[in-house]
Amino acid sequence: KAKELGRDNYQPYSKDLHKRITQRLSLHNALRQAVDRQEFVIHYLPQVELLSGRFVAMEALVRWNHPEQGLITPEQFIPVAEETGLILPLGEYVLHAACAQAREWADQGLPHLRVAVNLSPRQFRQAGLPGTIETILHGSGLDPGLLELELTEGLFMRNLDESIHTMTAIRELGVGLSIDDFGTGYSSLAALKQFPLNRLKIAQAFMHDIPDDADSIAIAKSIIALGHSMKIRVSAEGVETLRQLHFLQASGCDEIQGYLVSRPIPPERIPDLVTRNRDFMWVPREL
Ligand code: C2E
Ligand code: MG
Ligand code: MG
Numbered sequence: 001k002a003k004e005l006g007r008d009n010y011q012p013y014s015k016d017l018h019k020r021i022t023q024r025l026s027l028h029n030a031l032r033q034a035v036d037r038q039e040f041v042i043h044y045l046p047q048v049e050l051l052s053g054r055f056v057a058m059e060a061l062v063r064w065n066h067p068e069q070g071l072i073t074p075e076q077f078i079p080v081a082e083e084t085g086l087i088l089p090l091g092e093y094v095l096h097a098a099c100a101q102a103r104e105w106a107d108q109g110l111p112h113l114r115v116a117v118n119l120s121p122r123q124f125r126q127a128g129l130p131g132t133i134e135t136i137l138h139g140s141g142l143d144p145g146l147l148e149l150e151l152t153e154g155l156f157m158r159n160l161d162e163s164i165h166t167m168t169a170i171r172e173l174g175v176g177l178s179i180d181d182f183g184t185g186y187s188s189l190a191a192l193k194q195f196p197l198n199r200l201k202i203a204q205a206f207m208h209d210i211p212d213d214a215d216s217i218a219i220a221k222s223i224i225a226l227g228h229s230m231k232i233r234v235s236a237e238g239v240e241t242l243r244q245l246h247f248l249q250a251s252g253c254d255e256i257q258g259y260l261v262s263r264p265i266p267p268e269r270i271p272d273l274v275t276r277n278r279d280f281m282w283v284p285r286e287l
């Protein structure tokens, strides 16, 4: 089963090590073939702006459409793709497809619908990334302001100057940058302050116990205050309940995403979802 091929759990015995290496190798080979055959689909996770209640963005989330096993979630192959470098062609494919999709939505009369694309650390460090992004934007004809790239906090760890340089080059294209899963990694506030960011995304992990756990509440409020004091926007991930929504509204969070709004869905369902109510309004309903 695909699950067993997935990310390694720590196992102390070497017979398991051999098994794991074999599994990893076969996953690597299968993944390489899948990249050649373009066996990937992208689902989109809607994001809503709280102040206006409108759908404002869609996050591109890749799935492997395996010929026998059906849709495989990214947790099961992104780590191997990252280790083996297959993330580079795969990531470029996702970027390409998401930009083309966002342009199509704009053409269908869904104006100002942003698309958010996750970038892995290896992609971010790849030489010539800003040029690749520029080429893809030109090819799709998408307004660069409608693209936002999600980075992870891992970048705080290494090569600060180079990271800032790459981020600045991307921002100069007119493309937005956010930090994904904020609060779970190694946030150096000194680094954060130097990064040309548009947005912090509060990690899903903090949302679980809101509004019942005082520490999670304190952390979420601090991230919102931190973002706003840096004059950037703050989004919450993994919003599932109306109680979480009410907390985030009261705390001044700018945007939300999560199952309360919608699960990730195929792109052809987006226009219906967005135009169901007037003015692209989202109407909250408990799951
Ligand atoms: P992420 O970027 O933090 O994406 C959010 C994940 O949380 C998605 O899982 C989404 O389906 C899930 N989610 C959204 N709302 C809720 C909710 O209310 N409750 C719960 N329990 N889960 C929710 P998914 O699609 O499995 O993606 C997992 C991760 O895989 C992503 O986390 C991202 O880090 C990575 N990923 C996905 N697509 C790509 C890609 O194209 N490139 C790269 N480099 N990474 C990707
Ligand atoms: Mg998942
Ligand atoms: Mg993300």
Ligand code: MG
Residues within 6 Å of the ligand: 180, 181, 201, 203, 204, 237
């Ligand atoms: Mg996230």
